[in-house]
Amino acid sequence: MSRTALRICPLCEATCGLTLTIEGTRVTGARGDRDDVFSKGFICPKGASFGAVDGDPDRLRGPLVRKDGVLRDATWAEAFDAVAEGIRPVVERYGPHAVGIVLGNPNVHTMAGALYPPVLIAALGTHSLFTASTVDQMPKHVSSGLLYGDANAIPVPDLDRTDHLLLIGANPLESNGSLCTAPDFPGRLKALKARGGTLTVIDPRRTRTAKLADRHIPIRPGTDALLLAAMASVLFEEGLVDTGELAPHLLGIDELRDAVKDFTPEEAAEACDVDAGVIRELARELAAAPTAAVYGRIGSCTVAHGTLASWLVDVLNILTGNLDRPGGALFPQAATDKTPRPAGPGHGFQLGRWHSRVSGHPEAKGELPLSSLAEEIDTATDRAEPIRALIAVGANPVLSAPDGDRLDKALDSLDFMVSVDPYLNETSRHATVVLPPPPPSQSPHHDFAFNTLAVRNQVRYTRAAVPLEPGRMAETEIMARLVLAASGMHGADPSAVDQMVVDQTLGKAVKEPHSPVHGRDPRELAAQLGGDTGPERRLDMMLRLGPYGDGFGVRLDGLTLDKLLAHPHGIDLGPLKPRLPQPLKTRSGKVELLPEPIAGDLPRLREALRHRPDGLVLVGRRHLRSNNSWMHNVPALTGGTNRCTLHIHPDDAERLGVRDGADVRLKGAGGEVTALAEVTDAVRPGVVSLPHGWGHDRPGTRMSHALKNPGVNVNQLLDGSLLDPLSGNAVLNGVPVEVAPVAEKLSALTRK
Secondary structure, three states: OEEEEEEEOOOOOOOOEEEEEEEOOEEEEEEEOOOOOOOOOOOOHHHHOHHHHHOOOOOOOOOEEEEOOEEEEOOHHHHHHHHHHHHHHHHHHHOHHHEEEEEOHHHHHOHHHHHOHHHHHHHHOOOOEEEHHHHOOHHHHHHHHHHHOOOOOOOEEOOOOOOEEEEEOOOHHHHOOOOOEOOOHHHHHHHHHHOOOEEEEEOOEOOHHHHHOOEEEOOOOOOHHHHHHHHHHHHHHOOOOOOHHHHHHEEOHHHHHHHHOOOOHHHHHHHHOOOHHHHHHHHHHHHHOOOOEEEEOHHHHOOOOHHHHHHHHHHHHHHOOOEOOOOOEEOOOOOOOOOOOOOOOOOOOOOOOOEOOOOOOEOEOOEOOHHHHHHHHHOOOOOOOOOOEEEEEOOOHHHHOOOHHHHHHHHHOOOEEEEEOOOOOOOHHHOOEEEOOOOHHHOOEOOOOHHHHEOEEEEOOEOOOOOOOOOOOOHHHHHHHHHHHHOOOOOOOOHHHHHHHHHHHHHHHOOOOOOOOOOOOHHHHHHHOOOOOHHHHHHHHHHHHOOOEOOOOOOOOOEOHHHHHOOOOOEEEEEOOOOOOOOOOOOOOOEEOOOHHHHHHHHHHHHHOOOOOOOEEEEOOOOOOOOOOOOOOOHHHOEOOEOOEEEEOHHHHHHHOOOOOOEEEEEEOOEEEEEEEEEOOOEOOOEEEOOOOOOOOOOOOOOHHHHHOOOOOHHHHOOOOOEOOOOOOEOOOOEEEEEEEOOHHHHHHHHO
16 A cells, blocks of 8 residues: 655755655655645646655664774664764874764755764864765855854845846756755746846856746856946945945945945956947846845856855845845745844854964864865874764765865775765765665655755754664664764663753753743653654754744743644745844944955955956756756766766867767866767857766775766866865866877777
């Protein structure tokens, strides 16, 4: 007998509701949940392939422990014994910073990944934290921290009400949106156009999103900040600045005017390869629109001036009065956000509280650049011990970080490594212990992070659709036991981790004057928590203390876990609303338009006005049926147009003697790779594009389908030296490469 169950899709940031068809314990189908309050039945190819992802036979079913140099099946007890025996001696002999933690992109898609890594980091006390953020969106966190005092206060475009949307470095028809959680992003863009709105896309590639646009500007890669600064200059020069109701909340507008006045369209045009008149039109159209929003994503983050570009996206929204107003860009309010505090000055945001051991990179948001992980392991200095033990959770930096070959060797030199991963992949194959979480159907789901970025306030929670299989361990328990083993509490009940968090959170809440539970007994509050598990108790606590919560009985109509469980398709909390000044945590209590680190980096941007790249430059790309490196083992999601090919413009192909379908060699600062050429005018002249997440050809992995079509690792072309200095983000786009055809004889050998 088949049955159905609801599940929020964990395969990208859109967080669509699914209705799963289940035969016994196997997911045999997935369709969109038409009653989901947020996604309303939308589904993409990844969601439709949920069953194939969930039932991949290459998923590890139990832990592995390395014995005599070989990873072998082990019991959970043996695995956690090995973790405790491997990590604690390193901490005790060399200190906590000798233990590194790497958190990958999949962490943000699971409850366990949201709830336990902060506890693990705090318990270890290590500064050696590396995440996927520094090969992705860290510039946006840094710019938000500097502008608003909170690195997680990221305004999102009000897609459903805006009249004018300007996208730069974003391709949501392929990515489904990023730092902007929006099920059916394509439908929302089509609705924008249907109601008479305007869509402008700035991208060096003619993407699916660009094809939908009213105007596509094929900018030269890496010059996003110059274009945006020139638009800001026009707004001041032509008297188009109108901050409206934002004015009382702004600090430094005169200083901002002076800072951008030199970035005129005429100065920026040649560097950007965008006509000065077009730049002026973009600024005028933005100012003239009844409502408008500028939205920048990975293409504008993973460049040499990523933080400045991210800052300027918000500056344009501010100067046109579109920040924090309907139809512009607003701050979402998630149900599990902390209790809103009264508006007023905060502690602000600080960069560089510590630095990396080898190259001295400043931390950002508590993280060091992922690009520096290899040198932090393999390079000795007099300042501190190298990383000797590593905890990798849902991370595959051998493919996601620059110079994977060096990192590959560095991981082999570690004293100990534990990897929490369902696959034996290019990174986890180096581990001493591998702890595999169960398939997503066997896990509950709530989107802690993505609801803080959602284009509509809502809350949803789904329990596991399938019971936990015998021999498997819940991902939340794996992470709790990892915390205990790494922190010297090995053998304690894993529920102690959740109880500790509950006690600490409630103990703090009752002391805060603005809290709904101020002055109450934390033990009495803890006794009221619902839920069948520790993670559910923590979710209930966060909901009750949050902006829509019942305050533990203070508001009878407030949100609780029980109320959420009674609404399996979710609860709609309404459209985004203006929230300033409450989200501001700057020392001034205002939006600080020209923070010192930004002002200090502007001379570097002025130098870029005179920079003209001579040869080809590289940009990445992503396919709708892909998400970084973790879905290439699913046959339904690979093949067809989702291939690892090099896109090259016909003019460049003819000049270099490159034929469509032939092998070409790419060479960069970090090495060289050979890929199949795909000649297409979807990229502008002077630009080549290779997708990221590929390169599944290393020995010792257990990803059988990915191995059949491994592709090449685009990040091997990078040596890790190119970083955005403010955020430590890797420069992945706009980097120079050399391209040459491969001799026919060698090409034939390569295909074999």
